[in-house]
Amino acid sequence: MKRKMVAVMAAAVAAAAFGVQPAQAAMQPVAVVKSPAKARAMWLWSQAQPAAVVAWANKQGVKEIFAAVSWQPGKAEVARLQELRARTKAAGIRLSALGGDPSWATNPRDAVAWRQRVSALRLFDGVHLDVEPYLLANWARDQASIASSFLSMFDQVRKAGPEPLEADVPFWLATIKVGTRNLAEEVMARVDAITVMSYRDSGSAVVGVGTDLLARAQAGRKPVRLAAETQPASDCSYCTFAGRSQNALQQQLTAIDAGAAGYSTYQGLAVHDYDSWSKIS
Structure with missing residues (x-):
C-alpha cells in the first residue's frame, strides 16, 4: 500500500533525526533456532x-x-469481510479491523465514527489502528x-466499542517527550497491545531497533509485536526483506x-x- 510505504520512509527519516541509526554489521547476528515460531x-x-x-x-x-476496513464499507466490502470472518473463525484465526489515517490524530471524531461502524458490523475480535501523526505536514x-490530540484520539476510540484496541507505532516513539513522560509510554497506557514498526533487513536489526519498546512495555505488562516489512522500499533499502527468497525470509523471521x-x-x-x-517465492 503506497500510504504505508510513505510511513516507512517517514519513520526512517525521523529515526535518523533523533539519532537512531539502522543496525550495522557490527551487531552480532541472532542465531536461528529450530523451536516453533511464535504465532504470526x-x-x-x-x-x-x-x-x-x-x-x-x-x-x-x-x-x-489485521484486515483493512474502509471509512464507510459498502455491501460488497461487507460481504467479503463476512466471508473472511467465517473462514478465519473456522481456521482459528483472530480477525481485527484495520484502519487509520494521519488526519485522525487531529480529528479524533473521525476515528471514533470509523470505530463505531466497525463495531456495529460484529465481525471482529479486535481493532487495530494505524494512525501516524508524524506524516502530517505540520x-x-x-x-x-x-x-x-493523538492521545485524546486513543482515549475516545477506546470508549467507542468493546473490542480490544491495538496500535501500530514506530520504534522511536519514546524519543517524543510528552510532559514528564514520552509518547510511547502514553500510547501504551491507552491501548491493549502495540505492534512496533521495527522495519529492517535482518532479524538481528529488527530486534535491535525493537528492544527499546519491548523493554518499556514490561513495566505495564503490555503485549508487544515486532514487525517485518516485505514491500519494496527503493528509498530505504535497509527497511525491508523484499528481494529475499521465502526460505531466507523464514530464517530471518525465526531469528x-x-x-x-x-x-x-x-x-x-x-x-x-x-x-x-x-x-x-
Missing part, C-alpha cells in the same frame, strides 16, 4: 479473496489478520499539540523470535503485508 500476524490492506488469504495464513502459521511545527524471546512482553511477529509476502 499480518496486515491485509487489499481486497484479496478470503479463501486465498486464509489458505496463506494457515500455511505461514498466522494467527491474527508535525515538526506543532508536535506538542498534535501529540496531545527475530529467538532474539526477542527474552522479553516477557514479546508476543510474536507481524508481517507487512499479505500481498507482498505471498508473492515471495
